[in-house]
Amino acid sequence: MASYHLSVKTVKRSAGRSATAAAAYRSGSVIACEREGRVHDYSAKRGVAEAFIVAPEDAPAWATDRAALWNAAEARETRRNSVTAREWELALPAEISDAERAAIARDFARGLVERYGVAADVAIHAPHREGDQRNHHAHVLTTTRALGAEGLGAKTRILDAAQTGGAEIEAMRATFAELQNRALERIGVAERVDHRSLEAQRAVALEQGDALAAEELDRAPEVKLGPAANAIERREMAASAREGRDYVPVTERGAKVQDARQARLLFAEMRERLEIARDVYALAREQGEGRVSAGLAALRTAVGKDIGGREHGEGGDLRDRLERILGKDRENERALSEQRMRDRLADVLGRERKGREAPDLSKERDKERSRKREIGLDDGFEL
Numbered sequence: 001m002a003s004y005h006l007s008v009k010t011v012k013r014s015a016g017r018s019a020t021a022a023a024a025y026r027s028g029s030v031i032a033c034e035r036e037g038r039v040h041d042y043s044a045k046r047g048v049a050e051a052f053i054v055a056p057e058d059a060p061a062w063a064t065d066r067a068a069l070w071n072a073a074e075a076r077e078t079r080r081n082s083v084t085a086r087e088w089e090l091a092l093p094a095e096i097s098d099a100e101r102a103a104i105a106r107d108f109a110r111g112l113v114e115r116y117g118v119a120a121d122v123a124i125h126a127p128h129r130e131g132d133q134r135n136h137h138a139h140v141l142t143t144t145r146a147l148g149a150e151g152l153g154a155k156t157r158i159l160d161a162a163q164t165g166g167a168e169i170e171a172m173r174a175t176f177a178e179l180q181n182r183a184l185e186r187i188g189v190a191e192r193v194d195h196r197s198l199e200a201q202r203a204v205a206l207e208q209g210d211a212l213a214a215e216e217l218d219r220a221p222e223v224k225l226g227p228a229a230n231a232i233e234r235r236e237m238a239a240s241a242r243e244g245r246d247y248v249p250v251t252e253r254g255a256k257v258q259d260a261r262q263a264r265l266l267f268a269e270m271r272e273r274l275e276i277a278r279d280v281y282a283l284a285r286e287q288g289e290g291r292v293s294a295g296l297a298a299l300r301t302a303v304g305k306d307i308g309g310r311e312h313g314e315g316g317d318l319r320d321r322l323e324r325i326l327g328k329d330r331e332n333e334r335a336l337s338e339q340r341m342r343d344r345l346a347d348v349l350g351r352e353r354k355g356r357e358a359p360d361l362s363k364e365r366d367k368e369r370s371r372k373r374e375i376g377l378d379d380g381f382e383l
Helices: 019-027 066-076 098-116 162-186 198-207 211-217 226-243 252-286 291-302 313-326 338-354 362-372
Strands: 006-012 030-033 038-041 048-054 083-092 120-125 136-142 145-148 151-155
Touching: 006 162, 019 030, 019 038, 019 048, 019 066, 019 083, 019 120, 019 136, 030 066, 048 066, 048 098, 066 083, 066 120, 066 151, 083 098, 083 162, 098 120, 098 136, 098 162, 226 252, 252 291
Parallel strands: none
Antiparallel strands: 006 083, 030 038, 048 120, 083 136, 120 136, 145 151
């Protein structure tokens, strides 16, 4: 299932962070920080699929050297509370190839460079071996100053100002969604991502008269697991796989994420079944059946039953589409009534709505924060 995520963070000295440490960690490299007199060595870090720098055409040659670039960024700032880098965190589609993911990340970085005149340091991370294998993502570190032939110049105030920063970030969110959707279209995947908020998407669905889509979007954004809960859930997933049992979340936050994902899958299944039912109804009417018998055929299809054993033409194709939803093994198929589907959906949504307030995992979070304060990244990025 295609998913959209883009977040923007800053690397601040006041938080005990440095651009050199952040760049070394994300790229899995070694950078000697001239300002601090320390060596940040993350060469043993695994999971970095690719790392590269995109710079303006008139940038000096040293800008493509990671250590030189971020040491220059640190040296250019003189205040104790300076922001030395900005980070754009991106979820990359699991449905496409490694090369296409790298192309999306590069195109997005190039868009930042062209729009703001900054340099962008891109690190593409593969999924954690014990985590969600769809979790391909990229970290794009950009300078907070424009980079020209003479080096780092003026601050990118358009991203810092309250009046313009939000609009600029929204524009880049739209750009990233477009890049993903083009890539999905190229490989024939019908699903698309949407950068807009759930509220904005729901308003559009209501305007278009799509009540089912509006109901699907009437939910809170998915809770982010965070580093502590994510580590706990990863261990439980691994343990359940070893022991041959179903994975059951062990943290409250993990259970909320699981419920939200199940609700979305159920809505997607309902929508596809309804589309098939409409096709079955239209086909039956074309073949001369009355509205009642055509409606019953559509209803049987929607709840997972056969279309009356027809093997000819489009009817067989429709049944095949239904079997792909329910699974090819007919022994595992269950005939669900409309009411049972509604009851199940209401139960999932009810639990989700009751738990919109995320539980406090401050104790677990504090343990991770002290260890990773310097690099400012838990690397437990979730889709």
